[in-house]
Amino acid sequence: MSHDQAVEIEGLRHYFNVRGSLVHAIDRIDMTIEAGQFVCLAGPSGCGKTTLLRLLAGFMRPSEGTITVGGERVRRPSAERGVVFQQPMLYPWLNVRKNVELGPKLRGVGAKERRAEAERYLTMVGLSDFGDRRPYELSGGMQQRCQIARVLTNDPDIVLMDEPFGALDALTRERLQNELLDIWRATGKTILFITHSVDEAVFLGSRVLVMSPRPGRVVLDEPALFSEPGEQIAAERIRAMPEYNRLRERVRQAIQETPTAAAATG
């Protein structure tokens, strides 16, 4: 893997104006994400992790600081930064296939070419038989797969995922986690994956970040067990490893500690 810096965040702060008073959603974040990294960002709700993702996506401008992705300053949403939302933002007036090929279509890619791309990723997420269905005819897990296929078909430099498996049942969730790992290994995409689940963060990522709330900052930043997409170990074996459990414990503690104590150790 190359180790170009995919994401550079400098002096990032973000405030919200809530009924006249400023709320520090993000206090100060400086970090870089290397190309091909699978970064999991964990933290309790309200710690600013979704805010960070939305800033990275370009849905809003930071109050202070800069975000650079692929050498370019983030100012607005862009096809370079694909976003997988927690609620699958599929369009009910389009069938599954047309949802998936929407990105290339907007760029003016020809019907044949974009259909082939869509078919490739629909197959990758196991939806090749469902192209003609409407999104609302699919289960929650299949909708989420469809959304992932739509983002991958658009071939972004980085995939931003906002608790994409948060609303799914445990079994579906585990299956999609494994599939996502396979996809990461196959495509080598840079991924920022937000979750409130310690287990998910430790299992999925090549690097784990923990954010603490009010004010939101990063309190833990560690490499996970497998930092390269090439390594492939069965999920059950990963979960049985002592290193896995030790890292899990550290992440859990980082989340549980108070913001001030965490800042001292982090």
Add this chain to the structure above:
Amino acid sequence: MAQPVTTVTTSGPTPVAPPGAPRRGSGRGRSTSWLIRISVLVFTIVAWWLVTELKLIRPLYLPGPGAVWHAFVQANSDHQVAPGVNRIVRGAQNYYLWEHLVASLQRIAVGVGAAIVVGIPLGLMMSTVKWIGIVTEPYLNFLRSLPPLGYIGLLIVWFGIGDTSKIWLLFLAAFPPITMATISGVRGVREDQVNAVLSLGASRRQALTSVTIPATLPEVLNGIRVAVGFAWTTVVAAELNNGIPGIGGLAYLSGTQLQTPLTIACIIVIGVAAVALDGIIKLLETVLVPWRGKA
């Protein structure tokens, strides 16, 4: 599943609902509700007939169903101007009843059509360009709350007594609901639905055409439904003056000439036509926005 409606007539085999099948009104529930509706209709007509037959009310005030039917048939045929008089006249006011209806339908079609053509883009502009919304919204609310009867006189002065003023009136009555529905539709589009398409590389304009507008479609169709309803309630006002041919004009004129059976026949025709048109739009909704209420 056991709605009170279905339990009324539980004879015969117990209905075993196939899994997942009984959504709104399974076959049995629907036929039961139709049965009830038709019974109520029959009961109403019988009660109406009884009241008039027993001479409880003077026929001038409430003619019986037979008289109304007779007026309806006469209005659709060439008939003697009066019993025993040989002069034959055509329908009512020299037009058949259905011609009156068609004339009104045409006005409504043109008025509502213009309201759609103007109302949707206006609503889109008002909801996406902030200052346009700020400037125009008070006027829209003002116009929306005006009773059409209040300004038909002004429209006649401006556009003459012919069809133009009538169509203007129907247009003015029909476009505010469409514009309002478009605005509320655009405001109801989830921010992340737009963000999602922007993250796929869409320009602002592409986001508007490929997400905002289709996402607004269910509300717009609903607005058109409301507008057509409005147009029907306005059609009598539009046809008060020089409204022949026109079903609203005929209803009004026959009333002033004390032909109450014809008035009631007109009212029934207006009501049935309005309900039928509403049904067609509803059907259009299921075809055009099958996702409504599902996503």
